[in-house]
Amino acid sequence: MEYRVSAPDVLRDPLAVPEKLLMGPGPSNAPPRVLEAMARPILGHLHPETLKIMDDIKAGVRYLFQTNNAATFCLSASGHGGMEATLCNLLEDGDVVLIGHTGHWGDRAADMATRYGADVRLVRASQGSSLALPEIRRAIETHRPSVLFLTQGESSTGVRQGLEGVGALCRAHDCLLVVDTVASLGGTPFHMDAWEVDAAYTGSQKVLGAPPGITPISFNHRAVERYRRRHTKVKVYYWDMFLVGDYWGCFGRPRIYHHTISSTLLYGLREAIAMACEESLPSLIARHQDCAKRLHDGLRAMGLELYAQERDRLPTVTTIHVPAGLDWLQVSQYAMKTYLVEISGGLGPTAGQVFRIGLMGQNATSERVDRVLQVFRDSIKAVKPDFAFPRSASKM
Amino acid sequence: MEYRVSAPDVLRDPLAVPEKLLMGPGPSNAPPRVLEAMARPILGHLHPETLKIMDDIKAGVRYLFQTNNAATFCLSASGHGGMEATLCNLLEDGDVVLIGHTGHWGDRAADMATRYGADVRLVRASQGSSLALPEIRRAIETHRPSVLFLTQGESSTGVRQGLEGVGALCRAHDCLLVVDTVASLGGTPFHMDAWEVDAAYTGSQKVLGAPPGITPISFNHRAVERYRRRHTKVKVYYWDMFLVGDYWGCFGRPRIYHHTISSTLLYGLREAIAMACEESLPSLIARHQDCAKRLHDGLRAMGLELYAQERDRLPTVTTIHVPAGLDWLQVSQYAMKTYLVEISGGLGPTAGQVFRIGLMGQNATSERVDRVLQVFRDSIKAVKPDFAFPRSASKM
Numbered sequence: 001m002e003y004r005v006s007a008p009d010v011l012r013d014p015l016a017v018p019e020k021l022l023m024g025p026g027p028s029n030a031p032p033r034v035l036e037a038m039a040r041p042i043l044g045h046l047h048p049e050t051l052k053i054m055d056d057i058k059a060g061v062r063y064l065f066q067t068n069n070a071a072t073f074c075l076s077a078s079g080h081g082g083m084e085a086t087l088c089n090l091l092e093d094g095d096v097v098l099i100g101h102t103g104h105w106g107d108r109a110a111d112m113a114t115r116y117g118a119d120v121r122l123v124r125a126s127q128g129s130s131l132a133l134p135e136i137r138r139a140i141e142t143h144r145p146s147v148l149f150l151t152q153g154e155s156s157t158g159v160r161q162g163l164e165g166v167g168a169l170c171r172a173h174d175c176l177l178v179v180d181t182v183a184s185l186g187g188t189p190f191h192m193d194a195w196e197v198d199a200a201y202t203g204s205q206k207v208l209g210a211p212p213g214i215t216p217i218s219f220n221h222r223a224v225e226r227y228r229r230r231h232t233k234v235k236v237y238y239w240d241m242f243l244v245g246d247y248w249g250c251f252g253r254p255r256i257y258h259h260t261i262s263s264t265l266l267y268g269l270r271e272a273i274a275m276a277c278e279e280s281l282p283s284l285i286a287r288h289q290d291c292a293k294r295l296h297d298g299l300r301a302m303g304l305e306l307y308a309q310e311r312d313r314l315p316t317v318t319t320i321h322v323p324a325g326l327d328w329l330q331v332s333q334y335a336m337k338t339y340l341v342e343i344s345g346g347l348g349p350t351a352g353q354v355f356r357i358g359l360m361g362q363n364a365t366s367e368r369v370d371r372v373l374q375v376f377r378d379s380i381k382a383v384k385p386d387f388a389f390p391r392s393a394s395k396m
Numbered sequence: 397m398e399y400r401v402s403a404p405d406v407l408r409d410p411l412a413v414p415e416k417l418l419m420g421p422g423p424s425n426a427p428p429r430v431l432e433a434m435a436r437p438i439l440g441h442l443h444p445e446t447l448k449i450m451d452d453i454k455a456g457v458r459y460l461f462q463t464n465n466a467a468t469f470c471l472s473a474s475g476h477g478g479m480e481a482t483l484c485n486l487l488e489d490g491d492v493v494l495i496g497h498t499g500h501w502g503d504r505a506a507d508m509a510t511r512y513g514a515d516v517r518l519v520r521a522s523q524g525s526s527l528a529l530p531e532i533r534r535a536i537e538t539h540r541p542s543v544l545f546l547t548q549g550e551s552s553t554g555v556r557q558g559l560e561g562v563g564a565l566c567r568a569h570d571c572l573l574v575v576d577t578v579a580s581l582g583g584t585p586f587h588m589d590a591w592e593v594d595a596a597y598t599g600s601q602k603v604l605g606a607p608p609g610i611t612p613i614s615f616n617h618r619a620v621e622r623y624r625r626r627h628t629k630v631k632v633y634y635w636d637m638f639l640v641g642d643y644w645g646c647f648g649r650p651r652i653y654h655h656t657i658s659s660t661l662l663y664g665l666r667e668a669i670a671m672a673c674e675e676s677l678p679s680l681i682a683r684h685q686d687c688a689k690r691l692h693d694g695l696r697a698m699g700l701e702l703y704a705q706e707r708d709r710l711p712t713v714t715t716i717h718v719p720a721g722l723d724w725l726q727v728s729q730y731a732m733k734t735y736l737v738e739i740s741g742g743l744g745p746t747a748g749q750v751f752r753i754g755l756m757g758q759n760a761t762s763e764r765v766d767r768v769l770q771v772f773r774d775s776i777k778a779v780k781p782d783f784a785f786p787r788s789a790s791k792m
Contacts, residue, residue, distance in 0.1 A: 001587050005462045007673035008455035015666060016445060017436040017659075027656060030438045038660055039435035040413040042426045042607060044738060049412060059404035066401050076609055077473050077634065078655040084634050112633045191397050205656060211438060213472055213609055213658030236484075236632055237508045238476050257743070259474040260423060260601060262609030263413075264434055264660065270411060277403035342440060347653070 020336070021363070023372045024344035025155040025183065025317045027205035027212055028360035030268065033275065034210055037267040045260045053266050054248055060273035061216040064185060064208075064281065065200055067192035071241065072218040073248035074269070075201075076261055079182040082201025082215045084112055085239035086178045089219070090147050090199060090226055093117035098145035098175075100131050104156035104348030105180055109149050116235060121145065128319075130161040130312040133169070140173050146226075147176045153184025156347040158308040158319030158356065160188055167196025176223055182206060186276060187288035187316035187360065198223045204265075207288065207316060209361030210272035214265040272361075288315045291364040295357065298373040303390040307354045316364075319346070319354040326384055328355055335379040343376055416732070417759070419768045420740035421551040421579065421713045423601035423608055424756035426664065429671065430606055433663040441656045449662050450644055456669035457612040460581060460604075460677065461596055463588035467637065468614040469644035470665070471597075472657055475578040478597025478611045480508055481635035482574045485615070486543050486595065486622055489513035494541035494571075496527050500552035500744030501576055505545050512631060517541065524715075526557040526708040529565070536569050543572045549580025552743040554704040554715030554752065556584055563592025572619055578602060582672060583684035583712035583756065594619045600661075603684065603712060605757030606668035610661040668757075684711045687760040691753065694769040699786040703750045712760075715742070715750040722780055724751055731775040739772055 022029050043050045054073075062072050075081040087109065091097055097113045099106050101124040110120045123139035125131045131139075131150075140148065148170055150161050163179060170177040176198040181190050186207030192200055201217040204210040219227075219241060227234075227241055234240040238259065245251055247258035276284055292315035296306060299320055307319035322328045328345045332355070335343045344356040357372055380387050418425050439446045450469075458468050471477040483505065487493055493509045495502050497520040506516045519535035521527045527535075527546075536544065544566055546557050559575065566573040572594040577586050582603030588596055597613040600606040615623075615637060623630075623637055630636040634655065641647055643654035672680055688711035692702060695716055703715035718724045724741045728751070731739045740752040753768055776783050 001585055001590060003462060003677060004587075004590065005459050005464060007459045007676065008452070010452045011456050011666070011670040011673045013452075015433055015436070015449070015663060015670075017439060017663065018445060019437050020439070020443075022438065022440060024440060027438050027440060027659070035435045035437065037411055039431045040411070041415045041431065042418065042423050042601070043413060043416070044418060044420060044423060045608070047416075047738075049414060053411070056404070056406045056409075060407050063401050063403045066399060068401060077477075078657070080634050080655045081473075084632065088632075108633075115629050115631050115633060189397055191400075194397060194400065203656075205438070211658050211660040212441070212656040213661055233511050235511050236480065237504075237511060238473065238480050259476045260599075260608040261474070262607050262661065263423070264607040264664065265609055265658065267411060267413065268660065270407070274407040274411075277407045280403065281399060342443075 018340060020340045020342060021371065022342045023357055023363055024342040025356050025358045026203060026360060028209050028358060028363050030209045030211060031275065031362050034268045034271045037271045038211065038264050040267050043263040046257060050263055050266065051255060053270050057266065057270050057273060058248060060277055061218065063277060064273065065190065065192040065218050066194065067218050069218045069220045071224055071245050071250045073245055073250055075215045075217055075244065076259060077215055078212050079201065079203040079215050081239065082217050083109055083180060084236065085217060085241065086199045086201060087113050088116045088236050088239050089234050089241040090176055090178065090223060091116050091118045092230060092232055094119055095147065096121060096143055096145040097147045097149060098123060098139055098143045100136065100148065100150040100161060101125065102130055102151060102157055102159045102161055103154035103350065105151040105154055107348060128157060128159060128308045130159050133165050136166055137169055140169060140175060145175050147178055149178045151180040152190065153181060153188065153314050153316060155183040155317045156350050158314050158317045159312050160184065160314040163195050163197065171196060176226060183316055184314060186284050188314065189285060192218060204269050207360045208272040208276060210269040211265060213262065214269050288359060288364045291359045291366065291369050292318065294366060294369045295359060295373065298369065302377055316358060316360050318357045319350060322353060322355060326380065326387065328352065330383040331379045334382050335375050339375045341372060341375045343372065414736060416736045416738060417767065418738045419753055419759055420738040421752050421754045422599060422756060424605050424754060424759050426605045426607060427671065427758050430664045430667045433667045434607065434660050436663050439659040442653060446659055446662065447651060449666050453662065453666050453669060454644060456673055457614065459673060460669065461586065461588040461614050462590065463614050465614045465616045467620055467641050467646045469641055469646055471611045471613055471640065472655060473611055474608050475597065475599040475611050477635065478613050479505055479576060480632065481613060482595045482597060483509050484512050484632050484635050485630050485637040486572055486574065486619060487512050487514045488626060488628055490515055491543065492517060492539055492541040493543045493545060494519060494535055494539045496532065496544065496546040496557060497521065498526055498547060498553055498555045498557055499550035499746065501547040501550055503744060524553060524555060524704045526555050529561050532562055533565055536565060536571060541571050543574055545574045547576040548586060549577060549584065549710050549712060551579040551713045552746050554710050554713045555708050556580065556710040559591050559593065567592060572622060579712055580710060582680050584710065585681060588614060600665050603756045604668040604672060606665040607661060609658065610665050684755060684760045687755045687762065687765050688714065690762060690765045691755060691769065694765065698773055703746065712754060712756050714753045715746060718749060718751060722776065722783065724748065726779040727775045730778050731771050735771045737768060737771045739768065
């Protein structure tokens with residue numbers, strides 16, 4: 001048989017990877033220790049050394065989520081995998097899911113849950129705000145959902161959803177509480193057990209500074225019990241909690257092959273989690289909050305207006321109203337081209353309306369806050385020389 | 397709020413990754429160029445450099461599959477993702493799928509397709525054999541499937557499924573042909589366009605020697621058309637062909653965010669594909685076939701019996717009957733402990749019945765064939781000193 005398709009010339013060029021400062025909503029820059037770990041040799045998916053690394057990661061994830069859940073593991077997928085896996089493990093056809101909508105991720109969860117056959121209801125927060133406990137209570141009483149889905153860190157709007165009291169409310173109404181902590185974990189407190197959260201997942205490439213592609217997730221006994229009482233199989237083999245959980249050794253049964261895990265990503269994630277443990281959660285969170293305050297003060301001094309309400313502001317992703325007459329895309333492109341610094345635009349409901357600046361992991365330092373403020377100011381000035389900064393900002 | 401779960405001590409130990417020779421059914425050892433690439437800095441999922449690397453990979457995957465399909469891209473998941481994505485994009489509730497069963501992967505595909513609501517039918521090959529064209533024809537005429545699923549390289553049994561003529565048969569019966577090439581691509585010829593295969597996927601961590609976690613996949617115009625005529629949305633957002641394909645720039649529409657791809661895995665895969673292109677497919681395949689012959693000759697000289705029929709033998713994974721009275725697990729464990737060489741046992745229907753030796757990528761060289769033969773012989777001898785090798789083998 002003749003070979004009709006030739007090898008492409010483009011692959012003869014060397015791999016080109018510039019070093020950038022990733023101050024968008026993620027991924028963040030991975031520290032050298034994480035990058036170096038990923039150049040280590042490949043291991044098999046059932047080798048004892050691999051299983052040991054997985055056990056280390058499980059222990060670390062339990063600390064990060066502040067949980068003792070046995071069913072704590074990772075999915076071999078991006079953060080979207082966490083959203084899919086929580087929804088499809090806990091929902092069956094016709095089940096009512098209530099989605100707290102504070103931005104783009106609410107829409108995404110609604111799309112996924114619809115595909116899984118659920119009866120999807122939304123409760124929408126007002127712009128730039130989170131949902132207050134009474135709003136959540138009313139929505140639960142109205143819709144009587146079997147699952148409530150909330151996004152703790154809504155990266156499209158920069159809104160942080162408060163969670164205290166929601167778990168108890170859900171238990172009183174026989175509802176499971178699922179929380180997306182992709183953009184928030186490590187930057188703001190999250191107490192899975194104390195807050196009675198039934199299922200949660202996070203992103204590896206945000207505060208943790210590991211590469212994307214592997215997603216920590218945890219289910220408590222109520223979520224496991226809901227799974228056990230399913231009438232139908234989970235619709236996706238790849239997301240099936242018991243199958244993945246058995247591979248991760250979560251249920252006291254023999255560890256069996258489910259899929260071929262990426263040892264490379266395990267190495268990177270393990271080192272990233274180890275660094276978070278060394279720093280400790282309270283310090284990690286305080287560092288992100290301090291840096292966010294410095295960033296917000298700097299932005300205000302430039303005369304810019306933040307999008308999220310002050311009480312609901314996420315430390316890890318800051319959203320800034322695009323001032324009238326300014327082309328956000330030009331600013332973002334100028335910052336990248338001139339300084340190799342990432343400053344992002346909006347996403348979903350905030351597309352074209354906001355800038356987004358991320359402070360995550362290694363990028364949450366005073367130096368990098370000052371750097372991104374400087375780059376932001378210079379880029380706005382370059383794109384729109386007549387932009388009217390207040391006097392305090394022009395002295396920066 | 398009090399922090400009740402402490403940071404685990406295990407994460408204070410340094411990351412331990414031994415260097416092993418991976419002569420099982422995969423993953424194989426990644427070459428240094430691939431490993432070094434993965435220590436490069438993280439890039440954002442929509443940065444132009446990332447999109448360029450994705451374009452390079454697309455071009456390389458088209459060459460590897462020997463296809464001009466526009467809808468050629470990768471999934472951010474292990475090879476299982478390829479199986480899930482082909483099935484759930486091309487099947488709707490009640491559709492008949494016919495699965496050619498030559499081992500474990502047929503069972504896995506049946507499990508997945510059942511979860512997606514398909515009407516699953518199996519046609520089983522006899523032990524150690526592939527399905528002949530007349531058997532496939534009869535099964536198609538009997539079941540009238542809308543999708544036929546075949547595994548070209550059945551890694552559990554070491555059987556290679558012939559594909560020539562199957563595509564035409566499927567077209568004549570308005571059936572789509574899906575082929576799993578996870579364990580075969582690059583080790584045995586595969587001509588996606590010439591053989592009229594409608595959807596195919598492969599593994600990154602086998603012949604290519606990239607890390608697991610990213611899965612090349614391709615759909616032709618017939619598969620895309622089937623997607624277009626769906627009555628219902630694809631059940632899984634993460635596997636949705638049009639959403640992932642748009643992110644990969646396959647359909648001439650603007651590239652939009654679908655998920656956060658792992659730049660690390662892209663770097664590794666790009667370099668692995670570049671190396672395959674530099675060697676060329678015909679040379680790569682010839683190298684695997686030559687090494688397989690050397691391995692098979694060596695095993696026969698040891699008096700061992702191969703599991704797969706000679707005409708159906710896969711070059712990349714060789715299955716060997718476990719001789720009576722020999723404990724396969726002891727042999728495998730001895731080889732690993734003493735020599736850091738991986739020799740695997742069976743999987744699914746061959747569990748406990750066979751050894752599996754893989755020759756993939758960098759491990760398909762005469763030196764490594766001789767090494768694994770030596771280690772295999774010595775391990776058998778160590779575990780069972782009275783094992784009766786033929787005279788020719790004891791001279792090795």
